Amino acid sequence: MPMRLAALITIICCPLTAHALSLPTTHDSITIDANLDDGPWKQATQIALTIETRPGENTPAPVDTSAWLISDDDTLYVAFHAKDPDPAKIRANLSDRDRSWGDDMVGIKLDTWNQGRIAYQFFINPLGVQQDSIENELTGDESDAWDGIWHSAGRVTDDGFIVEIALPLRLFNFDDRLQRQTWGVELVRFWPRDKTYRLSNTQLDRNIACTLCQMSELTGLSEAKTSHQLQITPSLTLRQSEERGSESAPWESSDDLDFGGDLRWNLTPDTLLNLTVNPDFSQVEADSGQLDVNTTFALFFPEKRPFYLDNADQFETYSNLVHTRNLAEPEYGSKLTGARGDHSFGLLQTRDEKTNFLLPGNLSSDIASLGGPSNNLAMRYRYNHSDSLTLGAIATGRNANQYHNYTYGLDGRLDFTDQTHLQWLIVGSDSLYPDDLAKQAEGEQAARAHRQELSGAHFLGELKHATRNWDAYAIYRYTDQAFRADLGFIESVDSAKAILGGGYNWYPSDSFFTKVRLNGDVDETRSNDGERLEQEAEFRFSAEGEYQSYLALWGVTRERRGRRERPEDLVLEGNAPMFHEAFGGLNIEFKPRGNLALELHPLYGDDIDFANNQPATRRQLNTFVKWQPLPQIVMEVDHLWRQLKVEDGTLFTANLTDLRLNWQFSVRSFLRLSAIYRDIERDPSLYRYAEVDPKTRAVSTELLYAYKVNPQTVFYAGYADGRFNDGFDNGLEHLERSVFTKFSYAWLL
Template sequence: MPIRSAAMTILISCSLPALAAIEVPNHQSPIRIDGKLDEPAWATARQVELSIETRPGENTPAPVTTHAWLTADKDTLYVAFEALDPNPSAIRANLSDRDKAWGDDMVGIKLDTWNQGRLAYQFFINPYGVQQDSIENELTGEESDAWDGIWYSAGLQNDAGYVVEVALPLRMFNFDDSHQHQTWGIELVRFWPRDKTYRLSNTELDRNIACTLCQMSEMTGLDNLTASRQLQITPSLTLRRDEERAGPSQPWEQADKVDLGGDLRWNLTPDTLFNLTINPDFSQVEADAGQLDINTTFALFFPEKRPFYLDNADLFETYSTLIHTRNLAEPEFGTKLTGGRGDHSFALLQTRDEETNFLLPGNLSSDIAGLDRRSDNLALRYRYNHSDQLSIGAISTGRHSDDYHNYTFGVDGRYDFNSQTYAELLLVGSDTRYPDDLADQTEGEQATRSRQTDLNGYHWVAEIQHDSRNWDGFALYRYIDDEFRADLGFVENTDWGKGVAGGGYTWYPQQGFFHKIRLGGDVDETRNNAGERLEQESEFRLSGEGQYQSYLALWGVSRERRGRREREEDLAIEGNAPMFDETFAGLDIEFTPRGDLALELHLTYGDDIDFANNQLGTRTQINPYFKWQPLPQLVVELDHLWRELEVDGGTLFTANLSDLRLSWQFNVRNFLRLTAIYRDIERDPGLYQFDEVDPNTRILSTELLYGYKLNPQTVFYAGYADGRFNDGFDDNLEQLDRSVFAKFSYAWLL
């Protein structure tokens, strides 16, 4: 075949059985990452076959052939794939930015460097060599693609399929170098999206075992490898000009900003990483997804995207979100120490912030508060894996300013009764001192709760979960004392306790349109600390996964839920916050009719509380989405949300939110992206009994961004952004703010 050299022929004889340990040989000759696999080192590499289909089939023979090879030198692990295809013209491959090629054909490597079945690094590559990387956390059941490592890949397509070549520097990994013979967990994976998305692997996955990372193969042969103590220094320069004005006839006010900053990343030992950032620029180069905040009583959540906070962020995770670093708005500097040794892992974060932002929680609402003062912030996390069954941990956070502080300390643990059932427990206490004038800066429930300035509270969570091939079930109770606060996190409730139990059954049909069908549901009840009921709910969901990468779900909810308080200064519920009966249902549809087009439609209809007037209304919500890639370089995404609330007397509001993103990828390193987010809310002022509202609110936010990424830390960005608004009565959109910006950073590996 065109992609094989003479060395390739030799590799066939080195193939391993799928479930055998993979012993990686060492080589001394150089390897160039170009996708050609013509270096002598590949002639002695270990070959592994991805011969097992783990999804939708259940450990059945793979429908296509995939070869993988592994070899290593003293500081790098090399992996290569040959993905054969009976119809190469059907291969789905697009040029895109990092972490945005999901849905393409791709191959990948999962590595558990501690071989404990708890955490795994994931590296996936499409046929163009576009990289996807992430961290999979078995304890939380989540994957975070926000983590970005510096590694190297190349891909080449041909008339037999495609080839991918990968170099994974060991400096990226935390591992225990006290062991003379390294043994890592490994899984080699291929995604083959055709009539279905086939997941192919070198190892079987037992669906009767709840964890997946504990089923990975083992990789040996790394005995002579040593992790680099490499120092990475990344200086950065940011230039920005912001202009804004109070109205269309007002003069522009201009502000120029030049920031010099730098990051340091140092592997003190193979299992300990030190990060330092000085005068960082944490401006977003990717706009947050648009969200509607109409007719909601709780603060919106925005995920973290900033590199300094994302490095090893999984080590800080707990059952509740006790650490949410988006609260840190304008850091002067920050340090972080993360790592582990044997069964122990630890993480420490320290930041000085020019602003102090935190969430003010409640049981019927929450809001964001901001103090115009500097604060020192600290987070500590420790975990001990006592055995394969038991892990315990501790967490502490602190925020301190002149007349304000919030400290938390907690312990948590997980016990696995068997391969299908586990229990988790979290217990946290807090000590808080609010500024005396905080209540004057807030309103509603948050003002009432802020009048008590000295607070001492606690929070606990207990859960038991069972997952098997067909049956799953869980029971959970979460309690939050009325004086508990977690100001470095995102715990939006207080004076609140919720019990929930649920489960479901899953079928795996061997024939027909769907290959997976699940019927499930749960019931829950929420009360305040005084025992007054806040909510009681039951829900069901029937879902199926099938051909054309399709997902279909029909769901329904019936509940009793409180409206807003009639007397905000009184925190009592009974006689103060009316209870409403709500019943609503929805339909979710997702499918990919062809390789360049993905479609979604989400529908919701039924009862919804009108919180502005404390009455029951009828909500209709339609949320279509499409992603179209007419060319390998071009991506067009449109996400639109239409929401309408009908009440006695007419239509209270109609809200539209459109999020349009156009991206042209010149190659794997260069892109040009246009983002436009448009909000349009029409209200009937005559239907608002207690508030004065504008009949129309329209906001258009746009951003044009050019980006060059040599790697995740060596980047250049240049862009323009502006915001246009109307005044509530005039249809014209007036430009009231605009900015131009540029950022350059370069990662020096010393």
């Protein structure tokens, strides 16, 4: 029987029911080499990925894909044979881990508690490049920051490609008291051609808002035991840095030699202990460039450090109460996480030698530092009462000399139906700050920092209804002026915001576009005293289609406050003027060829000149190009141009260019050049309240070689430097440079 006809009969006869897959066991060895010639594969359960879930809606898959599943005492093995009618069009590039999205790809999703809340995801391209992530149904996040140690191999064949995967059971938390496991599972293939086709063994009903709860069931792993394996990862970092005040001044050098180590130990089948001592938390790989001109709120940088990323999903809440990037220079730390049945918990402790935190406001925020050490603690508990009700509790604390900040809260989610849910978070805080904190701050933050003792509350609630074609939501967020979450990243206080929004989806057939969406919302934000901060209405018309294209037209009209003219006065009326803005833009993304991705994001309309508290016109163009001329070479260029015009002329023109050039020698090693260029030209005569340099230019570069046996066994060697101008001419002075190397090795005992 032809494959597509068989798939169609299966879909018609078995509509939208998750079926069970049986997992056999073997005592014979399997070599991960992408050959499928080991004997155990003949005993494995074979599954066909016969269903197209996107862009088609549970239609027959356009290509054949077979998968095999089998296990031994400590490893789950998965294999795929992905056939292709034209193997020459297979997209397979050598790249670093988690950087091959857009290639042909196969993978497996596993919910080891079968609760439809959290799932591990493992994907592999045809050359064996690994992608892993954790999908969280409660928060809606899908984070690839987590990296597990597992094994894979891939090989392109005459009729497609073959992939083999070995997933050690030590990666997972599960209840090993059960004689037989039942996990949620989905096998997935991404086939990017004229469109990106998502193929699966499981049908997905778009009228059900939850996707993880629709996974098939995998039964087996009889009397499986989670590993008590001990992983010890010592690290050594050497850095020589040189700085000088000007090109005529001599270089001043400093040498750093740091020993550190991490320990990862499964104390019990469902409890994981992480320890770290004197960790190397230097940013080996440079952060993406950000432009901070004419902004009033602090910039956000994501976490990258392995110790904090392991089981980080345990600490997630609807608001960001645990932002570990705030922990700048930890001396040591420990983390205990686990889950059993319907219960999960997390405990994080760190001694930080430099206490950084956010000074929030309702019109601006800034970063403060106490300079001295602090003890930091985060505790999290979650209880899955049923498939429809989840409850949780969280507490955080930072404590130092003449300083503390504690938060304590409750959260939960209630699913009324498959389409409707309510989510909430209630948090209180208690804070004590040193008397001289206000000296670090300016403007609104200085006025708020005069209060040393603070107790406040924060509330966030969302009611959402989503079906195949339409969705609607209502969100309310309240944060009083005394609330602080210094271990998190909550930058707005003294505010209450209400949002009403929704949208409608169309799914055209036999059309260039496969999904069309119209959505929008209205919102209003007021201070705790009832003064209006902002009122906004926005709409967006978007479409997804061929060439992996995405097109969006959007517009915003709003009224919002400028900065306070008397910073010491927190009153808004007569102090912070209200401005009317109307602006809009386009988002254009597409792949004209498999090795070329393009993005274009123009924006035009009203803005506020915060430096002078006057209306302005903003012109902005953000472009992104990703080009892979060879499978092992990729170039990414992200350029942002922004111009702000006021009544008397052009206030500033800013350019930010972020260049990444990567040469991947193998799956394990690469050479990467990163360069970030910032160029801001201002007209000093248009700044009424401050003196500014007419030109600000800076270039930071980094050349990095990396060899990665796995995410924890790595070797880095690199060179970085910084060049700056003096504010008046076009020259760049070479003022910073450093060479560094890092080595860490994961011993599995």
